[in-house]
Amino acid sequence: MGRNPNQAQLTAGKSSQAHTQFSSYPPEVLSEIFIQCLPTYSAAPAAARAPMLLTTICKDWREIALSTPHLWSTFILSVDLVKTKDGCSLIRLFDTWLARGGTCPLTMVINGVSSGLRAEHSLPASFISALSRSSSRWHDVNLMLPLADFYRLQANEGLPQLRRLSIKATANTAPLEESESPFPPLNLFSHAPLLEDVSLEYGFILSNVTLPLHQLTYFDSRASTTVIAHYLEVFRKALGLIEIRLDVHNVERWGLSVPVQSNVKSINLRSSLMGENTSLNVLDSLTCPELETLVISGLIPMLSEPLLRFLPRSSPPAAQPFH
Structure with missing residues (x-):
């Protein structure tokens, strides 16, 4: 169905009027306005979307857009x-x-x-x-x-x-359970003094990537691994963690303790194995006295002994619901 010519003329007229009005603003003001035109979330470069669209309006706008690094x-x-x-x-x-x-x-x-x-x-x-x-x-x-x-x-x-x-590996990925990996540990991210938020997805566990764990406040592991050492290293070295998200699958009882996680306020445990409460054995090694949020998905934990043991020692002292 064709577009109404009168409507097209009206739209073009409004656009021209808006352009004339904005062009009277100082370049630094236009620059800030352009920044507000960016998509709310990161987006793929596109001619019909800021910032590329802003370079097509007129010569002045193009010069301002190209001299505003934040747009790019x-x-x-x-x-x-x-x-x-x-x-x-x-x-x-x-x-x-x-x-x-x-x-x-x-x-x-x-x-x-x-x-x-x-x-x-x-x-x-x-x-x-x-x-x-x-x-x-x-x-x-x-x-x-x-x-x-x-x-x-x-x-x-x-x-x-x-x-x-x-980080996520999309190819050339050896099974995470293999004792010998064709690749040595990746040290690319070992010297990042401000790094505090890390998500490891398919292809990465702590045996094949070196991270400054001691400075992390958020750690998310989506690797489908049952390697206990992966979790132990996180809890032993990342003592500044505030939020932890882990995929857990049939993790056997560790029989090992880790330091009290005194900063942790949120734990999210995920499993694709519905009803496999053995995955919650990770809780037997954790004590989180400042815990505020515990999310367990993909499991049926109501009768899980590790969960019942974990909650009393990890709830804030003034709000212990279990005895």
């Missing part, structure tokens, strides 16, 4: 591991986006996807190079890449601004 510091980028080649338009866009962001801290999602049936592909060398050069600006980063590509990344200037990190 947040984005989502999906990279087809099969089709993306060195020198392609996507890599040129990535280079341009990074350059326009200047020195602003980066909030970004990089998702390596495969359009082929096989997943044994890697990111182009030029993309890895550009991503590595920007590492000193990483602030809130979600990387979903082939496991081998994580080892190609470099942080020559360190990770001085990294506060939040989420």
Whole structure:
């Protein structure tokens, strides 16, 4: 159904009027207005969306948008591991986006996807190079890449601004239960003085990635692992944790104690094994006197002895509901 010509003229007229009104504002005010035009959440670069849209309105707006680095510091980028080649338009866009962001801290999602049936592909060398050069600006980063590509990344200037990190291996991933991994521990994130929020997804447990656990306040492990050492290391070294989220699957009784988690206020335990209360044996090694929230999903814990033992010693003293 065609658009009403009169309506189109009216819309164009309003747009022109708004543009004329805004153009009278000082550049620094327009710059702040442009920042408010950004999507609420990180979004993929698109011609019909800020900030790219702002560069198409007029010459003045383009100059202001290009001289506002904050506009170019947040984005989502999906990279087809099969089709993306060195020198392609996507890599040129990535280079341009990074350059326009200047020195602003980066909030970004990089998702390596495969359009082929096989997943044994890697990111182009030029993309890895550009991503590595920007590492000193990483602030809130979600990387979903082939496991081998994580080892190609470099942080020559360190990770001085990294506060939040989420990593997931999308290919080249050995089973987490294997005693011998084809890859050594990943040390890329070991020197990040501000890192406090970490999510480990498929392909990563603490035996194959080195993290500054002592400074973390949030830890989320979505790895489908039954390796007890993975959880023990978290609770023994990450004593500053405030919130913990763990996937637990048939974790046997540890028989080992860990330090009292005096800062923990929230625990979220997840399992895909409905009714497998053995997964809650992790609670037998925990004492969280400041706990405020306990969420258990995928389980039927009502008759779980580990849960009944955990609650009295982990509720705030003034609110102990169990005796």
